[in-house]
Amino acid sequence: MDQRGLEAASSEGPLAIICGGGTLPFAVADAVQRRGRPVVLYAVRGWAAPEQVARFRHHWAQLGQFGWFLRTTRKDGCRDLVFMGTLARPRLGQLRFDLGTLRVLPRIMMAFRGGDNHMLSAFTRVLEEHGFRVLAPQAVAPDILAPAGLLGTRQPSERDRIDIARGLAVIDAMADFDVGQAAVVANNHVLAVEAVEGTDQMLARIAQLRALGRVPVPPGVGVLVKAPKRGQDRRFDLPTIGPHTVAGVACAGLAGIAFAAGETIIAEPQEVAEAAAAANIFVIGIGAKEAAL
């Protein structure tokens, strides 16, 4: 199919979902199908959960098989695609490259020297040059973005609000370095800044430091703050929150979770709210206006 054929078929074709680990890709797939659009999952072997993948039309994909990906999406009539789910950055030595990959590899390698943003942006540009439209998960399934305001009933205190503001400022200060999208602040102390370890590991670290008596605030004080890096390509890698995040915050002895409203994905809001209520954790979306105060 040539470029024009692809374009003509696009609006009616199924949505391709490149599907990594976690529950988010399936929440998106369900939401898209509820809206009447078929999906095809390109499930990354070793990351996507097989029992969930089986619920959808799917292929098992391997990283490094870009030629295969081009042929298969063409057969499936997929022109629109989203990336979803966790995916560790692979070691190059572990990858097998097909011919299609080798053609685009130099550009990907150039991007490999930057952080995640560079890498994903470069891959997106390559896909776009091959006629794909790379869409944000939230563009095809807007329900997954968490709005401003409380999720649940517990309110942050005045002190929590100060911690939230400081957490947002820390994430903002780190934006130039393509680092994490989360920090933990307690009673105005920055306890942790997230980098490659991810939110779950960062929270586990706080729990561990607390057990060693090295957290300078009592249990029940402190906030996990999540917000997207400024300047990030918001199509992928928005901050996400799930029931496991609530569990991690509870183990770390923090008071709650604050996130950038409309820029944070909560795939299972009901489960998050229930977990938060059970653990007496507040969960709040902070609007852009509020954040600026």
Added chain:
Amino acid sequence: MDQRGLEAASSEGPLAIICGGGTLPFAVADAVQRRGRPVVLYAVRGWAAPEQVARFRHHWAQLGQFGWFLRTTRKDGCRDLVFMGTLARPRLGQLRFDLGTLRVLPRIMMAFRGGDNHMLSAFTRVLEEHGFRVLAPQAVAPDILAPAGLLGTRQPSERDRIDIARGLAVIDAMADFDVGQAAVVANNHVLAVEAVEGTDQMLARIAQLRALGRVPVPPGVGVLVKAPKRGQDRRFDLPTIGPHTVAGVACAGLAGIAFAAGETIIAEPQEVAEAAAAANIFVIGIGAKEAAL
């Protein structure tokens, strides 16, 4: 002894060393005594190593006993003092306060809401109001500051130099938040930013993430960068490097260590150089001019 009496006795009196954990306080005590000035260690129970403390004139001290500290230093004729060694910030519930402490507590508590800098600065002001001169360890034992240039023989590569510059920039960006004094950068990725966990734990995290395949660079790439927070009161809490730092860097699979020259303490440079040679790790002090490039 009144204020004037204290002042008159000062230049000849022994140096008081408030002595936390680690080997640094003893390296300083030895260096000061080599220069002919006697020392008295105020060894913090639970932190200072007893067998080393026993080598010097000393008292065992407990946090929260400021009245006792005032009386004892007066008897000892100590007016100049230094803080040295690791000391976890205590939980308030674990402290016993004497009367002298209760008098100054409100000011300390105000500072408790900020980070380490505020806390130490407030404590220093209180000490100064009581007639003490709080000195930098490097003012009484200049040998402990590591100079610019290589410690050992291995040179950083061009790529390492780029990682060093990025690490210094990350630490600079975090200065307003009174967070850590270290970061790990590998092939231009910021792998970790230090907060309350400290350098050793941060390095252990990199080793762990590497074992899980989550470090996007091969072994032998990446740099631990240590530099003091901008605006920090440099009398205490300068970044320190020891043989254990080299061991941690080796376990994390990094290429080397870069530190801010003249602002970083290496108490045992010979041991550090030997450990670095054994592990094939570079150790380099970066001068202010170089850092600005």
